[in-house]
Amino acid sequence: MSTVIYLSNQQIQVVIGSPGERKIVIERSYTVDAPEGSIINGIIMDQELFIEFMKEFWISNKLSTKDVVLVINSSKFVGKMIEMPEMNIKKTGEYIFREFADISRSDNCLFSYLTLNSQKGKIKKVYAESIDTDFIKDYLDIFQEIGIHLKSIISGESSLIGLTQMTLGKKYRTFSLIIADSNILTTILWIDGNFYYFNSTRSFHEQETEEYSQDMARSVSQLVQFMQAHQIEEKMECVVVAGIERSNLQMYEKAVEQMGIETPVQLFESPALTAAGIADVQKCLRPASGLVTGDKNVNLLKQYASETKKKKSEKEKLGINVIPIVISAAVMILLFAISFTLLLIRKTELKQLEDYNNSPEVISGVAEYDMMLARNSYLNAQYDAVQNIDENIRTYPVCDSNIMEKIEDCARGYASVSFDAFDAEQGTIQMTASSDTVDNINCFIAKLNQQNIFNKVDYTGYAFNETTQNWDIHVTCTLAESAGR
Numbered sequence: 001m002s003t004v005i006y007l008s009n010q011q012i013q014v015v016i017g018s019p020g021e022r023k024i025v026i027e028r029s030y031t032v033d034a035p036e037g038s039i040i041n042g043i044i045m046d047q048e049l050f051i052e053f054m055k056e057f058w059i060s061n062k063l064s065t066k067d068v069v070l071v072i073n074s075s076k077f078v079g080k081m082i083e084m085p086e087m088n089i090k091k092t093g094e095y096i097f098r099e100f101a102d103i104s105r106s107d108n109c110l111f112s113y114l115t116l117n118s119q120k121g122k123i124k125k126v127y128a129e130s131i132d133t134d135f136i137k138d139y140l141d142i143f144q145e146i147g148i149h150l151k152s153i154i155s156g157e158s159s160l161i162g163l164t165q166m167t168l169g170k171k172y173r174t175f176s177l178i179i180a181d182s183n184i185l186t187t188i189l190w191i192d193g194n195f196y197y198f199n200s201t202r203s204f205h206e207q208e209t210e211e212y213s214q215d216m217a218r219s220v221s222q223l224v225q226f227m228q229a230h231q232i233e234e235k236m237e238c239v240v241v242a243g244i245e246r247s248n249l250q251m252y253e254k255a256v257e258q259m260g261i262e263t264p265v266q267l268f269e270s271p272a273l274t275a276a277g278i279a280d281v282q283k284c285l286r287p288a289s290g291l292v293t294g295d296k297n298v299n300l301l302k303q304y305a306s307e308t309k310k311k312k313s314e315k316e317k318l319g320i321n322v323i324p325i326v327i328s329a330a331v332m333i334l335l336f337a338i339s340f341t342l343l344l345i346r347k348t349e350l351k352q353l354e355d356y357n358n359s360p361e362v363i364s365g366v367a368e369y370d371m372m373l374a375r376n377s378y379l380n381a382q383y384d385a386v387q388n389i390d391e392n393i394r395t396y397p398v399c400d401s402n403i404m405e406k407i408e409d410c411a412r413g414y415a416s417v418s419f420d421a422f423d424a425e426q427g428t429i430q431m432t433a434s435s436d437t438v439d440n441i442n443c444f445i446a447k448l449n450q451q452n453i454f455n456k457v458d459y460t461g462y463a464f465n466e467t468t469q470n471w472d473i474h475v476t477c478t479l480a481e482s483a484g485r
Contacts, residue, residue: 001027003064004290005148007042008073008156010034011182012054014063015279015287022166024291026275029284030061042074042156047142054146065148069290070139073156078130079198082113086122089297096128108133110303114158114295116195117165127195129155136304152290152299159289159298161195164188166292167270169195174234176223177268178216179285180243182207187219189226192234197226208248210255216241217255224261242268242285258480260452397427397479403453407431407477410447414440415473426478427455433473434465441473448477455480 006013012034017026038050058065082099084092096111113128136153143150164177173193179186183204189197201219205211220239227236241252246267253265268281273288275281281288296302356362399422407429411417415435422429435441441462448457456478462471 001064002067002069002151002291004069004071004287006071006073006156006287006290007039007044008286009041009184010036010039012039012057013284013287014061015284015291016063017279017288017291019291019293021292021294023272023274024288026273026279026281026284026288026291027277029275029279029287031283032057041076042072043076044138044142051142051146054148058146058148066151068143068148068150070143070150070153071156071159071287071290072139072153073286076131076135077155077157079155079157080128080130081125081195082128083123083125086124092126092297096126099128100130110136110300110307112155112158112298112300112303114162114298116161117169117193125194127158127161129158131155131300133304133307136300140301140304150301153301153304154290154298155300156286156289157198159292160186160188160286161198162292162294162298163273163285163289164190165195166294167272168240168268169193170272171270172237175237175240176220177240177242178219180207180212180216180241181286185216185219187223189223191227191232196232197223207243208245210251213248213252213255214258216252217259217261220256220261220263221259236263239263239265240268241265243282245282258452394485395481396424397453397482398424398484399429399479400484403429403479403484406451406453407448410451411444414444414447427483429477429479431475431477433475434468434470435462435473436470438462438471441471444473445475448475453480453483454478455483 001016002019004015004017006015010033012032014030014032015026016028017024035046035049035053038044038046038053044050078100080099082096084095084099087095092113093111096113100109100111109130110133111128111130113126116125116127139153140150160179168175168177169190172190175190177188177190179188183202184200185203186200187198188195201215203212203215205215224236227234239256241249244252244267249265249267256263256265268285273281273285275284399419404419407417407419411433415433417431417433420430420432433444435444445457445459448454448459454477458476458478460474462473464470465472
């Protein structure tokens with residue numbers, strides 16, 4: 001049995017289960033909120049508060065302090081997809097180090113990588129991540145003080161990709177996995193049997209509500225647009241949702257359908273990931289990813305130990321000979337004398353440059369440049385504001401002749417309609433509808449409900465009109481977002 005600790009924002013999740021390369025089983029799971037302010041974005045901000053809380057939590061639940069995996073979900077990790085030739089571990093590490101040279105924040109970095117199921121001939125694809133060495137050291141020190149022995153540290157992104165590869169990646173070729181948390185929607189896109197895209201967005205609505213399901217549907221819509229923008233021809237087989245109640249699946253399916261997307265929506269299920277006892281797979285998918293043992297190169301603790309040993313060896317070599325140090329000191333003294341001479345020369349040159357920079361002409365030119373730069377920034381901000389207004393206006397519906405024709409088409413043969421007014425602020429159409437036959441009213445309302453131009457059709461009943469000898473229909477239609485545009 002292994003224990004996995006998952007850290008993200010204010011929440012701590014712990015699972016206990018059997019790790020594996022092809023199948024994992026969750027025995028127990030725990031979810032608890034850390035003390036406020038102790039964890040932000042996966043980073044421990046108040047170490048004393050966190051350590052005290054974890055000690056008490058570990059003891060009260062009688063959890064093992066050995067064979068523990070730490071999964072950290074933090075934006076501090078920098079990820080990158082790399083295609084590279086097949087080579088040994090050492091050369092692979094050197095290759096990845098060079099690939100990160102343009103974006104690495106410092107030379108003091110660790111690199112992990114996950115091999116993806118997309119090898120073609122002698123070329124393989126890996127998902128590599130970079131993190132500062134001190135970031136890992138801080139976690140080691142903290143958990144050592146708690147009394148927990150960590151056997152591996154993995155990033156939340158790599159672990160989820162590895163879990164998806166082991167589960168859904170064996171069943172589908174092109175699909176998306178959306179993991180719903182309390183306030184985060186994580187999207188993973190798989191194209192033609194290969195990992196392609198990873199993204200996380202924040203939702204400000206309560207989970208398991210219609211507004212939350214609409215946020216999820218918008219994430220699916222953005223994926224479809226992303227695939228179109230990148231000219232991806234493969235058709236998405238399904239949208240797999242994890243972290244929701246099975247009874248609410250229909251609500252999520254409806255939200256996706258309202259976006260005009262016909263891709264079926266399914267609940268996450270896989271024989272490679274099961275739960276025993278009271279554990280719920282849907283609620284602990286993220287920490288369960290730490291039980292996947294398919295690729296040893298995702299373990300940052302292994303890289304940290306290797307780098308620490310390497311630096312220690314280098315320090316020991318430095319202390320072997322004193323003579324080279326003495327020689328170096330003599331050379332340094334000589335270099336100091338030369339440097340001092342050069343310093344005097346450079347000071348003279350510096351004085352000339354300072355006189356030039358302080359001249360009225362240069363100062364005036366700099367002031368003019370600063371003024372033009374500020375003006376340019378102001379105009380760019382104005383332009384962005386105008387564009388945002390245009391985009392917001394396009395989301396408002398318009399009741400034009402096409403909309404009215406669609407309503408009249410729905411009424412044809414069942415009722416007669418006349419349009420009274422359109423409330424642009426509420427998006428509602430005020431109209432008068434009547435029918436000579438009661439049975440035709442339900443047919444008319446049913447056809448209105450089938451139209452995707454409406455966000456809501458509010459039908460409250462009907463009444464007989466003595467004057468016209470017809471049945472007045474009480475219905476108000478609210479247009480959908482961007483309808484008529």
